[in-house]
Amino acid sequence: MAYVLYVLSLLLGLVIGSFVNVVIYRLPRRESLVRPGSHCPNCDAPVRWFDNIPVASWLILRGKCRACRDRISVRYLLVESITAAAFVLAMWRFGFAWQLLVAWAFITAMVAIAFIDYDHMLIPNKIVLPGALLGLVASIAINPQRWWVYLAGSAGAAAFMFMLVMIWPGGMGPGDIKMALFMGAVLGAYVIVALFAAFLLGSVAGLYLMVVQKRSRKTRVPFGPYLALGAVLAVFVGESILRWYTGTWS
Ligand SMILES: [Zn+2]
Structure with missing residues (x-):
């Protein structure tokens, strides 16, 4: 069946x-x-x-x-x-389960954002802002005892990206901050895994572009596709990776 x-x-x-x-x-x-x-x-x-x-x-x-x-x-x-x-x-x-609906909607948004940002260096507000709001409402409705995890995940991820934009202005933009807000609202604590994966994948790809394709370090590369890939990975393996990590270190 x-x-x-x-x-x-x-x-x-x-x-x-x-x-x-x-x-x-x-x-x-x-x-x-x-x-x-x-x-x-x-x-x-x-x-x-x-x-x-x-x-x-x-x-x-x-x-x-x-x-x-x-x-x-x-x-x-x-x-x-x-x-x-x-x-x-x-x-x-x-x-x-209800979580399946949230995951399907989130994956749909991530695929769209990845390709739009790749094509236009643009993360559309029309997806990430309603996404962040609906994501937060849905996450808290499904998991009301842990409401603060989603609020903290969303605000924390956005604050982290905001800091990076301040430190390194050419690298990322306001779209990446709003994207992090959306990711944290849906992923909660697993947004840590998503961001870590995004930076890891982004660095590997950046090195490839510089070393193999001899692109200049100044070439602007959209970060949205890496965030989206990290986010989808976190949907599937975020829990096991975070559990493994905290188990190793505590
Ligand atoms: Zn034709």
Whole structure:
């Protein structure tokens, strides 16, 4: 019986992932998320429903627009697959519970932010501010005895990022501070794991860019994708890592 829940999570993840593609493209361009329907960015031909099936349509059309044969970025496929895989993992991690809904919504937001920041060096207020508020309300509703953990996690993470922005102005921006507010509201104490993972991944990638690709140290690199990746990791393994860490050191 359990496999039905996994199949449903997969299908829902694909559909939501398809919507995330729309958000990634349209939100930074201030376009409506619902109208008009999907169309080819090259020739403007409307995408018909049977060419708009997550993952499958991209594969059947071999990544080309049916009308103009222009390439459709493999990113569409990637965003749908990542979202679907994370949705299935969340079902495995939380089972059918309120926490699952929070995790799904949070993952959706993180995937959208990662790609929007990568493309535009921008973390949209329209996602992180309502996200922080709703995240806090949902976390406290699910776990009322530990309300202060989410408040402290949210405020603490934002204060930490604010400090970094002050010390190192070129590195991060106000979007990263608001993103940390959102992450802490949902992750509570596990935001520590998320931030640690983000800085670790960011440093490795930064070294790679400098040493292998010979980019200058001044090249601005968006930090949102690392924060998002750290946050999703923390959803799944934050608890075990924090427990392992405190167990080792206490
Ligand atoms: Zn086209």
